[in-house]
Amino acid sequence: xxxxxxxxxxxxxxxxxxxxxxxxxxxxxxxxxxxxxxxxxxxxxxxxxxxxxxxxxxxxxxxxxxxxxxxxxxxxxxxxxxxxxxxxxxxxxxxxxxxxxxxxxxxxxxxxxxxxxxxxxxxxxxxxxxxxxxxxxxxxxxxxxxxxxxxxxxxxxxxxxxxxxxxxxxxxxxxxxxxxxxxxxxxxxxxxxxxxxxxxxxxxx
Ligand SMILES: [Zn+2]
Numbered sequence: 001x002x003x004x005x006x007x008x009x010x011x012x013x014x015x016x017x018x019x020x021x022x023x024x025x026x027x028x029x030x031x032x033x034x035x036x037x038x039x040x041x042x043x044x045x046x047x048x049x050x051x052x053x054x055x056x057x058x059x060x061x062x063x064x065x066x067x068x069x070x071x072x073x074x075x076x077x078x079x080x081x082x083x084x085x086x087x088x089x090x091x092x093x094x095x096x097x098x099x100x101x102x103x104x105x106x107x108x109x110x111x112x113x114x115x116x117x118x119x120x121x122x123x124x125x126x127x128x129x130x131x132x133x134x135x136x137x138x139x140x141x142x143x144x145x146x147x148x149x150x151x152x153x154x155x156x157x158x159x160x161x162x163x164x165x166x167x168x169x170x171x172x173x174x175x176x177x178x179x180x181x182x183x184x185x186x187x188x189x190x191x192x193x194x195x196x197x198x199x200x201x202x203x204x205x
Contacts, residue, residue, distance in 0.1 A: 003192055005199040006173040007143045007163035008035075008067065008100055008123045018173055020166075021203060023067055023100065026051035026058075033063035033203060035100050037088055040071035043081050052084075055091060063203045065092040066100025067123055073104050086113060093119075098202045107131045111138055121163055121202055127152045136161060141202060145169055146176040154183045159194045163202070 006020035012030060014020040022034040025042075027050070036058070038051050055065070068088045070081050092099045098119045103110055107126060111134060114120055118139035125142035126132055133156060135142060143163030144152060162184075164176045181191045 004173050004177060005164070005195050006166050007121060007199065007202075008165040008167055010168045011166065011170065015172065015174065019199070020173075021063060021100070021199075026054040032061070034061075035064035035066045036062055037066045037068035037100070038084055039067055040069055040075040040081050040085075040102050040104075043076035043084050048084065052087065055088065059091060059095050059097070062097060064098045064100050064121070065089075066098075066121075067102040068099060069102035070106035070109055071102060071104040072106055078106070078109075082109070082113070085110075089113065089115070107134065111135070114138070114140075119202075123163075123165060124148060124167060129153065129156065132156045141198065144176075144180075146171050146179055149176070149179050149183060152183070159184060159186065159191070160198065162195065163198060164195065 004018040006014060006018055008023060009020045010023050012022055022030050024030045024034050024036045026036050036055060038048060065088055068085055070085060075081055093115060098121060101120050101122045103122060120140040122135055122140055122142045127148055141161045141163055142157060143165045145165055145167055164173060164180055166173050177191060181188045
């Protein structure tokens with residue numbers, strides 16, 4: 001039985017005892033569970049329409065759609081990003097899948113586009129107080145790397161909305177769990193049980 005959950009990673013190899021939600025580029029292969037989506041950074045690249053078709057065709061293999069979202073600094077124009085984001089949100093909704101969100105300086109725009117904010121995991125979520133409160137109030141879940149946990153006020157995040165992730169950092173998720181247990185003042189077993197429930201709740205397929 002898995003003791004640890006990595007809610008978002010791009011690296012296929014995880015230590016033993018870790019269940020990871022691997023994020024793959026549309027058109028590639030992986031062992032489940034995995035998510036896929038058109039990353040905002042790739043929205044100006046050739047092949048976007050083919051990637052959308054691949055997502056539609058392989059949607060039943062996905063455990064979530066993502067990472068998708070909006071990025072004010074990279075990728076296509078925000079208008080084009082919004083169009084692609086919306087189409088992928090609709091695909092996730094139609095198949096009752098959660099979305100894993102990428103957000104750079106677009107929290108209000110993303111919140112206004114989510115029809116089911118409670119089915120969203122905000123990966124590398126903002127740690128700024130006002131943004132974080134808005135996201136938690138919307139019903140969404142938030143996920144952090146070890147590095148971002150160090151800048152976070154844990155009082156703003158109920159454990160029932162928490163995910164932990166390594167993303168592309170190469171960090172050890174077990175160490176991230178240790179940091180989180182100390183930060184929220186909970187026993188490691190309690191944290192592990194809560195995160196297992198959160199993972200199942202978000203990725204219930
Ligand atoms: Zn990522």
